[in-house]
Amino acid sequence: MHRRRRRRLTFPTRALLVVPVLAALLLGYALTASNTVAASNAVSTGLSITPNTLKPPECASVTLTSLVTGSGGNVESLTGGSLIIGSASSETLKSSVGNNCVVGGAGTDTVDVRISGGTEICIVSTATVANARGCTATTVRP
Numbered sequence: 001m002h003r004r005r006r007r008r009l010t011f012p013t014r015a016l017l018v019v020p021v022l023a024a025l026l027l028g029y030a031l032t033a034s035n036t037v038a039a040s041n042a043v044s045t046g047l048s049i050t051p052n053t054l055k056p057p058e059c060a061s062v063t064l065t066s067l068v069t070g071s072g073g074n075v076e077s078l079t080g081g082s083l084i085i086g087s088a089s090s091e092t093l094k095s096s097v098g099n100n101c102v103v104g105g106a107g108t109d110t111v112d113v114r115i116s117g118g119t120e121i122c123i124v125s126t127a128t129v130a131n132a133r134g135c136t137a138t139t140v141r142p
Contacts, residue, residue: 051083058139059083059101059121080118095120102135104128111135 047053051064065081072089080097086105093102093111098118102111108127113120114134122135129140 051081055083055101056103056123058123058137062099062101062119062121064101104132 051067054067055062055064063081064083066077066079066083068075068077068082068084069087070091071087072091074092074094075084075086076092076094076096077084077100078096080095080099082095082100084093084095084100084102086093086103086107086109088106090107091105091109093104093109093113095102095113096115098120100113100118100120102113102120102122102124104111104122104124106125109124109131111122111124111128111132112134113122118136120134120136121139122132122137123139123141124132126140126142129138132138
């Protein structure tokens with residue numbers, strides 16, 4: 001039987017194979033080394049969401065510090081400076097201390113802020129407007 005002899009690569013042949021690979025690596029390095037990313041003017045800032053930032057424009061004259069929400073039954077603020085928000089249910093929105101912003105929900109709410117003795121801004125639906133008592137200013141929204 002005749003065995004086929006394996007032919008060894010000579011030095012010049014090996015060099016011809018290695019040189020293109022090295023040239024590609026150097027070219028890739030050179031191209032990526034020249035790419036720069038420009039400085040950015042982007043700034044990261046944090047913003048706290050407070051009841052005062054959530055208040056509707058009608059309540060601009062009142063400084064709000066607490067948020068009171070509920071769903072059905074009584075929703076009552078025991079502190080002044082509250083953003084009192086109703087839900088889709090019908091509820092009684094109350095405050096015993098002044099300077100509040102009362103926003104009725106989709107249900108037929110009762111607003112009672114008569115004993116608060118401060119500025120009470122009420123934003124209510126047409127179904128609620130007859131039940132709003134003690135409001136300093138009333139805005140009706142559909």
